[in-house]
Amino acid sequence: MTSPQRSSFDQRVSAVVACIPHGRLCTYGQVADWIGAYGCARQVGWALRRLSLPSRIPWQRVVNAQGRISMSLSREGSDWMQRELLIAEGIPVALDGRLPLKRFLWVPDEGQIARMGQLLRAL
């Protein structure tokens, strides 16, 4: 069953991920920080895993801090789907999932951080 706690966490993740600009990337760790869950990058991955695809949430813009799409058989193809979506946004992704994270990493300025804060408080 879905606990209210998990549901809230998922909503927070979706709210901030929705703020990532087209053609930009961020990491699971960044998302965790933004929702006030420092160190909980792993749970962010679980939250995105729960999204029903296709989704209006730009989940494909979240990659790991090593600069690669997390490839895993358990994702049943969503990893390859992520690769296609990112390529469609102009981000080159190698077959093994490697991508130029440095060049496309989104580092929100204070205004954008504040904006995300507002969205979170509105939940």
Added chain:
DNA sequence: TAGGTGACGGACC
């Protein structure tokens, strides 16, 4: 209940 597994990340070698 206990133990194994991950869409993680950082430290180390």
Added chain:
DNA sequence: CGGTCCGCCACCT
């Protein structure tokens, strides 16, 4: 670079 270890914590046997 790559590989290993460990802390983390929700999930799933």
